[in-house]
Amino acid sequence: MTEEEIIKGCQNGREKCQKMLYDQHSKLVMGIALRFAKNENDAYDIFQDAFLKVFLYIKNFKFLGSFEGWVRKIAVTTAISWYRKQVSERKNEIEIELVEDYPELSIDDEIEISLDEMLKMVNELPDGYRMVFNLFAIDGYKHEEIAAMLNISEGTSRSQFFKAKHVLQKKIIEKYKFN
Amino acid sequence: MKEVGQYFKEKLDQYKPDVTEQFWTKIQNDKGLKKFNRTALIKRALLYYITPVSIVLITGAVLWSISNNQNPDLKTVEVLTIQNNTISEPTEPQQEPYTTPVASMESEPTVSKREQSSVSISKPDPTNKNNNPVISKNEPVSKNKPVQNTTTEPNLNPTTIKTTPANNSKQPDLVKNNTPKPSQTEPKTSIPDTTEAIEEERAHLSTDPDEDKKLFIPKGFTPNNDGKNDLFFVYADWEVDSFEITIYQRGGIIVYKSNDIQQGWDGLFQNMDAPQGAYVYIITYKNQKGDDKMLKGTLNLIR
Numbered sequence: 471m472t473e474e475e476i477i478k479g480c481q482n483g484r485e486k487c488q489k490m491l492y493d494q495h496s497k498l499v500m501g502i503a504l505r506f507a508k509n510e511n512d513a514y515d516i517f518q519d520a521f522l523k524v525f526l527y528i529k530n531f532k533f534l535g536s537f538e539g540w541v542r543k544i545a546v547t548t549a550i551s552w553y554r555k556q557v558s559e560r561k562n563e564i565e566i567e568l569v570e571d572y573p574e575l576s577i578d579d580e581i582e583i584s585l586d587e588m589l590k591m592v593n594e595l596p597d598g599y600r601m602v603f604n605l606f607a608i609d610g611y612k613h614e615e616i617a618a619m620l621n622i623s624e625g626t627s628r629s630q631f632f633k634a635k636h637v638l639q640k641k642i643i644e645k646y647k648f649n
Numbered sequence: 650m651k652e653v654g655q656y657f658k659e660k661l662d663q664y665k666p667d668v669t670e671q672f673w674t675k676i677q678n679d680k681g682l683k684k685f686n687r688t689a690l691i692k693r694a695l696l697y698y699i700t701p702v703s704i705v706l707i708t709g710a711v712l713w714s715i716s717n718n719q720n721p722d723l724k725t726v727e728v729l730t731i732q733n734n735t736i737s738e739p740t741e742p743q744q745e746p747y748t749t750p751v752a753s754m755e756s757e758p759t760v761s762k763r764e765q766s767s768v769s770i771s772k773p774d775p776t777n778k779n780n781n782p783v784i785s786k787n788e789p790v791s792k793n794k795p796v797q798n799t800t801t802e803p804n805l806n807p808t809t810i811k812t813t814p815a816n817n818s819k820q821p822d823l824v825k826n827n828t829p830k831p832s833q834t835e836p837k838t839s840i841p842d843t844t845e846a847i848e849e850e851r852a853h854l855s856t857d858p859d860e861d862k863k864l865f866i867p868k869g870f871t872p873n874n875d876g877k878n879d880l881f882f883v884y885a886d887w888e889v890d891s892f893e894i895t896i897y898q899r900g901g902i903i904v905y906k907s908n909d910i911q912q913g914w915d916g917l918f919q920n921m922d923a924p925q926g927a928y929v930y931i932i933t934y935k936n937q938k939g940d941d942k943m944l945k946g947t948l949n950l951i952r
Contacts, residue, residue, distance in 0.1 A: 482689050482693055483685055483686035483688070484686075485686060488682075488686075492676070496673075497665035498665055500665070500666050500668045501666055504664070504666065505661055505664065517672060521672075522676060525676070525682055526681060526682065574652060575652065576650040576652050576653065577651060577656060578651075583660075585664060588657060588660055603654070603657075607657055607658050608657065631654075638653050639653050
């Protein structure tokens, strides 16, 4: 079955096609969920929410652009709404940074870090840092878009991204100082 | 050296960990998804099965109703042609067939039970066959004779009944009574035959208490203001409850409607003379037991 047939089958509510779609895209969604969440349990919740959304809103997919991109977007938005839910429970911290130019932070690309460790580092970032870092560095959103999505100012987005990078760099250097 | 963001992107962008099956079963059993699948299934069923089937059924029903509607039309046309042929002959004795059944029906209570009537039939049969010559010369001996004379009018031509005794007894039809040619040409025959025939007719007309009494509905009328059969009446010898008569043109237009059995149709429709031809009537009434009955048939309007 081609991807289009599978998608159409899902649009008609056929369980077989839903299973096939799940097999094709579950890894991608799980990868996104894992790096946006603070821990694994949260990631599983995000994963499940995202996949349900894929199945329930697949009617709206009009075959414009790639389906993988569509799934990816749904996963990211699900993660964002998950984050918003958690933020609304706490007080909204307002952070204004006036610094415009951030120095470039870089690490030696010879350092080999395992994926699990990388993921752990990202997960350990504070919530705001993690969201901005994921959205900007990995998913390729612009600061404008991130500011709108997370309901923060563009400056906050920039500063949080810089701080996140700084934290990550520190961690890596600490770990591999003596290598 | 590499920028930190770039470094992470390269590895995490395509990060695709294995996913265990337990998440699929959770998603599969989600209520929202199940509902979605169910509605989609119903939609599919509607689109692919129920709609085509219903279309086929509806077209079939329409075709069937069309073919059913055509049949009565054809029948009325046939009846019209047949009856017009027969009625075009001189119509002098027309009024008699109408009055005969009424007269006989009025006197029916005298022969109330089937046993009596059957006896009255069976008696004359052997006597007539055996004693034909004797009776033909003399006056008829049977007890019933005087009764017949009183009930049936003297005008009634005995030969007409003799020629078509069976038909006459079953239905006092206008058409069948209206073929009196032989009566005019033939001489009068023996009386016992007529008594037999009349007796038979009476026996059929007489009603059991067990059986339903029937309405007498003439097959036609002549609204030409000549004092004879100017109105279309339905006759009944009991008080009919919830009587309703509706007369239709062949096109289905109601030309006359009434709840009064005493009221007859004068052949007018919207204060104009309705054209000669066949009309369809539908009569609903309650019989003596109180059951609802419906009669359908055609009547002829002759001018």
